[in-house]
Amino acid sequence: MNKHRIMIVEDEAIVSMELRYMVESMGYEVAGTASSGDDAVARANELVPDLILMDILLQGDRDGIDAAEEIRRDKSIPIIYVTAFADDATLQRAKITSPYGYVIKPIQYKELNTAIEIALYKHRADMQMQGHIEKLHKTIEGIINAMAKTVEIRDPYTAGHQRRVARLAKMISEHLGLTQAEVDGVYMASMIHDIGKLSIPSEILSKPGKLSETEFNILKIHPESGFEILKNIEFPWPIAEMVLQHHEKLNGSGYPSGMKGDEMLAGARVMVVSDVVEAMASHRPYRAALGIGRAIEEITQNRGILYDPEVVDACIKLVNTPGFDLNTELDK
Numbered sequence: 144m145n146k147h148r149i150m151i152v153e154d155e156a157i158v159s160m161e162l163r164y165m166v167e168s169m170g171y172e173v174a175g176t177a178s179s180g181d182d183a184v185a186r187a188n189e190l191v192p193d194l195i196l197m198d199i200l201l202q203g204d205r206d207g208i209d210a211a212e213e214i215r216r217d218k219s220i221p222i223i224y225v226t227a228f229a230d231d232a233t234l235q236r237a238k239i240t241s242p243y244g245y246v247i248k249p250i251q252y253k254e255l256n257t258a259i260e261i262a263l264y265k266h267r268a269d270m271q272m273q274g275h276i277e278k279l280h281k282t283i284e285g286i287i288n289a290m291a292k293t294v295e296i297r298d299p300y301t302a303g304h305q306r307r308v309a310r311l312a313k314m315i316s317e318h319l320g321l322t323q324a325e326v327d328g329v330y331m332a333s334m335i336h337d338i339g340k341l342s343i344p345s346e347i348l349s350k351p352g353k354l355s356e357t358e359f360n361i362l363k364i365h366p367e368s369g370f371e372i373l374k375n376i377e378f379p380w381p382i383a384e385m386v387l388q389h390h391e392k393l394n395g396s397g398y399p400s401g402m403k404g405d406e407m408l409a410g411a412r413v414m415v416v417s418d419v420v421e422a423m424a425s426h427r428p429y430r431a432a433l434g435i436g437r438a439i440e441e442i443t444q445n446r447g448i449l450y451d452p453e454v455v456d457a458c459i460k461l462v463n464t465p466g467f468d469l470n471t472e473l474d475k
């Protein structure tokens with residue numbers, strides 16, 4: 144088995160040597176050493192060790208906790224603090240960086256050895272768990288894609304519509320600063336927001352002229368049908384609820400429930416605007432594409448009435464970004 148590579152961050156040369164001696168006699172390899180916070184960050188990126196023993200009080204402006212925070216930002220390397228400090232304020236700061244251990248000086252050989260072994264084991268388990276989560280996400284995405292395709296096969300006029308709405312909704316959500324989990328949820332829900340159209344007769348879906356009132360009332364069932372299809376699946380996001388709400392309006396004039404803006408999920412408010420903008424910008428069986436300009440006019444006129452003002456502002460900002468073209472941007 145390959146020896147685990149451990150990096151030592153310690154500003155006192157004697158302690159650093161003592162640590163090196165201990166680590167090597169435990170059977171590990173010393174990947175490298177650092178004595179300042181900046182040095183620790185640079186060397187961690189360069190060496191990518193299996194574990195870091197991190198002193199807290201270091202030379203320079205950046206202490207061990209700041210360095211750990213920086214390293215954690217783009218590398219998954221377990222860190223054990225090795226320090227003489229155990230006051231409340233230091234512990235609170237250290238805790239936030241999710242360390243894999245905390246060893247108080249003077250260093251005891253056995254205690255350090257146990258801390259390293261546990262940290263390496265726990266980190267391996269965490270990585271495996273992370274892998275499972277990523278796989279699960281991929282599986283969910285695959286299922287969502289398959290579901291999206293089933294609607295598109297039956298309703299070719301909206302083929303691509305859900306995908307384009309999903310991409311626009313994702314961009315708006317990111318622009319609004321929603322969390323990564325919320326962005327993922329909005330994207331997934333938008334990908335299948337019209338799944339309830341599976342229960343609508345295809346004559347209605349592809350009718351070239353304007354729908355009669357009865358036909359329109361039938362079409363309006365699709366958010367509820369979508370909810371029925373999805374409600375028993377335990378997604379990590381409220382997908383069924385967002386699908387149910389994708390035709391609700393801020394002032395309560397939408398369907399099926401006529402709920403008001405603040406009762407709607409934030410994700411659904413993003414979906415409503417994305418859906419309207421994409422639908423107006425593309426071709427429909429009963430009319431030619433109205434264009435992005437007309438779509439922006441619609442959401443501007445009804446900003447704060449039908450559509451969430453923050454979502455509208457974010458959408459307009461995106462559309463006005465130099466080089467943004469709804470079709471090329473969304474068809475990538």
Ligand SMILES: [Fe+2]
Nearest residue numbers: 336337389390
């Ligand atoms: Fe819809």
